[in-house]
Amino acid sequence: MASKFESSIQRGCDFIHDFVCSPCEEDRLNTEAQYFCNQCTKYYCVNCVPVHNKLFKRHSVLDRKDVKKWAAAPGTVDVLERCERHPGEALKLICGDHDQLCCHVCVAVDHRLCSSIQHIPDVARDIRKDPGFRQLPQQVAVLRKQIEDMKNDRKKNSSLLRKTRTAIVDEIKAIRKMINGILDKMEKTTVQELDRLVTDQEMSIKKDMESCTQMHDELKNIIDDIQSKDSSGEPPLYIGFKKCEEKIKQGKEILQNMSSVVKYDLTFRKHNGIEDNLSSMKTFGVLNESNVYCKQPLISLFPRDHVFATKDYKEYNVKMSSDKDTCDIEGMCELPGGEIVITDSNNMTVKLLDQEYRVVDHCDVPRCPLDVCHIGGNEVAVCVNNDYNDTHELHFINIIKGKLVTTRKLSFSHKCYGATHHGNNLYISSDTALYVYTMTGKLVKTLNVFTMTGWRIKKRYKDKSGGDTVARIAISNDGKTIYITNYSYNELITLDNLGNKLATFTDPDLGRPTGVHVTTAGHVFVCCYDSDTVLQVDKDGKTKLATLARKQDGVYKPRALFFSSRSSSLIVGGLKDTLLVLNVR
Incomplete structure (x- = not known):
């Protein structure tokens, strides 16, 4: 009972399929095909294909993944007249509202509300006399030539882009070489300045040491002289005393002057701007992608002698x-x-x-x-x-x-x-x-x-x-x-x-x-x-x-x-x- 009820629903179903199972269609059933056999040139649903496969084990069966390879069964739809959206249906109608070729499925699904649906044989009368139809081969030839020219232009453009890349890389390397030269010069100048300062500091230290040595020796000599004159009477001792006081005074002045410089030293503080600027620059320059446009599209679907309507x-x-x-x-x-x-x-x-x-x-x-x-x-x-x-x-x-x-x-x-x-x-x-x-x-x-x-x-x-x-x-x-x-x-x-x-x-x-x-x-x-x-x-x-x-x-x-x-x-x-x-x- 259930089987009879199911069959009656299936027969009465008004679903429109792009491909209908051939065995089911012979039994007046409307079942969507999921497979196609090239040898049988028939369509099969999920229920019928096992029977086919058992009977014809060597036949090549295509599923929905290869639907584009499905061929139309004999006497069905020519490739030119086949609907691209519904390959099992033929293009029989044209929608004037959308200027679009349609099969019966297209009309049922997408153009039900359109007011200008015409039968193609009615609008195709005298198509051979239509100027647009007669010029079609020339238009296609012109467009194919333009497409081929465009392809060749793009090929040349690609070659030019590679040459441009090489030129830009050479320029980048030149910039890097220039920057390296600048850095080398900066390094050399900085080291030279360091050497000059070290030399100046060493000269100051040397002068201080010489002054200390001289004052040390003079003080030693004068005290030795005074001690050697101890038995010569008081006048020589007095003279030695006064001279020694003068040397002591000079020595203290020298030490006083030298003590103002506790230590000769050098420090180095880098320019933060160098590191900051370099780290902020991710590239050596700005690369701009540009498209050169012509004043109008160079491609024309109409030959030069075309008369428009x-x-x-x-x-x-x-x-x-x-x-x-x-x-x-x-x-x-x-x-x-x-x-x-x-x-x-x-x-x-x-x-x-x-x-x-x-x-x-x-x-x-x-x-x-x-x-x-x-x-x-x-x-x-x-x-x-x-x-x-x-x-x-x-x-x-x-x-x-x-x-x-x-x-x-x-x-x-x-x-x-x-x-x-x-x-x-x-x-x-x-x-x-x-x-x-x-x-x-x-x-x-x-x-x-x-x-x-x-x-x-x-x-x-x-x-x-x-x-x-x-x-x-x-x-x-x-x-x-x-x-x-x-x-x-x-x-x-x-x-x-x-x-x-x-x-x-x-x-x-x-x-x-x-x-x-x-x-x-x-x-x-x-x-x-x-x-x-x-x-x-x-x-x-x-x-x-x-x-x-x-x-x-x-x-x-x-x-x-x-x-x-x-x-x-x-x-x-x-x-x-x-x-x-x-x-x-």
């Missing part, structure tokens, strides 16, 4: 309670750790965002912060202009323990609207010209972009020369190509690094271009203030490849944008309290 977009609020006005995001850049730095000109502040685009710190600036560029590590440079007192500066800000700290400033005689950094140079735009400076603020050269296009502008617009012909700038990863937004005349200008114009791009969607960004792989993006658009332009700066977002997508008066290779997203900011994050493919 927008998958979806989200908005993130960056307005603080202390902000008195609508945010006006003029500049942005990404740090190696994934944090974002943005400038808000309306509220005169620089804001630090975490990877979830939440404001975690901010610092105020005297007036109107505009563009911001990444210098290296956790350092950025912010363009700050005060037209009231004609002050134009570049503020260098470091992120130290999650806080924005201004470390130094550079001042310019011209406006400082846009900035970018490449190699050891700073590129500063000022409406009509592009200046190249060293990191210390020394002018290298000036590229007068307006002059290069001025003849056409004057002909077309007569007196409307000047304006914001050099708004924002971006430089290719190799430093050979410079992209400039010409705000006043709706153009994207492309130059070489000598200032020669390579291309001028115009388009109906290019209305008042402001922010421009180029990725390490060479993808060029532009945002436009008047047309409320975000564009992708080819690397030569001649052709529009795609319009990625418009006003209806949430773009409003954009001024700055940045492509994050880390998250494959395009971040856009403008005259709005929110950042628009476009997820692209």
